[in-house]
Ligand code: B12
Ligand code: SF4
């Protein structure tokens with residue numbers, strides 16, 4: 044199988060996959076302990092696969108699996124300069140360009156077809172992000188990179204701006220050794236985290252992480268709103284702080300080049316984005332899955348965080364929106380910006396409001412305005 048593994052790597056490089064690592068399909072026993080501890084501490088988030096046994100035992104996912112082919116595809120690309128002074132939001136780099144689930148998924152399918160050509164009876168199952176396996180645990184054991192205190196898989200010279208994915212296969216491929224490296228004394232990411240979600244190394248509380256908070260539906264807990272700044276989807280702070288990312292080249296896979304200004308959206312336009320505009324601009328990105336209303340809600344918070352009185356008219360218009368979540372966050376944003384126009388609009392909205400949660404938001408905003 045040695046020469047097949049070499050051929051597979053060469054083919055992966057042709058496809059624009061610079062990192063390929065192989066590990067056995069043995070269970071991830073240390074991960075099981077970590078996941079059980081996290082769940083009992085209330086740190087498992089709804090984006091995680093629920094079945095811990097399946098997350099840790101590849102053979103429960105593909106019976107007869109003997110190896111895992113792990114891949115890393117870099118996504119760092121040059122930001123495109125955008126003209127004008129309009130207030131803009133920030134979309135994390137994971138959602139620039141095309142949806143990585145599709146791009147990495149298609150690359151893995153091509154690798155599977157390549158292996159099947161040589162070994163026609165091969166069984167396989169591929170996954171990126173949404174499958175049962177923990178992509179980082181797989182990547183770490185397969186030697187893709189080491190795990191930083193910010194939890195990210197880091198490599199040299201690409202840093203941590205990598206999408207991960209893997210293919211379980213029935214083939215007995217030659218495993219790679221894990222990368223023997225760690226963060227040493229550095230703690231920059233822990234200090235850079237705006238919310239304290241990374242309270243200690245390798246240990247994140249997703250419910251405090253702005254990546255989770257910007258993607259989850261519903262009302263954002265009040266204590267996190269001002270910490271969001273102009274983030275609309277995801278958060279890159281703990282990776283931007285990492286010295287290994289300073290050395291990283293800006294030559295990610297071309298599929299992740301930002302299209303237009305979607306990665307730094309005009310906040311006022313985003314707040315009033317129609318269904319058609321959403322479908323055109325975001326449906327094919329990985330930010331699309333969280334839906335239009337979540338992005339609009341975050342635009343309201345980001346406008347509030349600008350403190351800019353020019354944002355008041357569009358936020359006042361959002362007080363009439365059919366979505367209670369949008370009305371509530373527009374009220375919060377108006378309270379944060381303040382001024383007579385904001386106050387008068389909040390008072391008249393309060394008189395008409397029927398939703399108790401929105402009414403409470405307006406009342407609170409009027410106390411601060
Ligand atoms: C749920 C989830 C989230 C949640 C929770 C994040 C988390 N850290 O668990 C939220 C929504 C917050 C999130 C945020 C982000 N995510 Co996310 N997320 C996932 C998902 C679906 C599951 C992760 C999981 O199982 N978490 C549970 C914990 C236990 O897993 P873990 O971090 O891998 O755990 C390791 C540590 O606990 C470590 N550990 C514990 N103690 C010790 C001690 C030592 C010494 C060492 C070395 C390690 C160690 O061992 C575990 C196994 O490796 C994966 C996809 C997947 N299916 O795996 C993507 C994934 C992890 N996310 C990814 C990305 C890109 C992000 C964001 C950067 C997106 C953004 N810009 O906003 C942020 C980064 C936040 C962060 N610092 O982790 C990438 C990571 C790529 C990489 N290079 O590492 C993944 C792999 C998706 C993908 N396929 O590319 N994510
Ligand atoms: S993604 Fe942002 S909020 Fe989440 S742990 Fe990293 S720095 Fe903290």
Ligand code: SF4
Nearest residue numbers: 191192226229232285
């Ligand atoms: S910032 Fe420092 S501690 Fe955090 S992941 Fe990078 S090297 Fe490790």
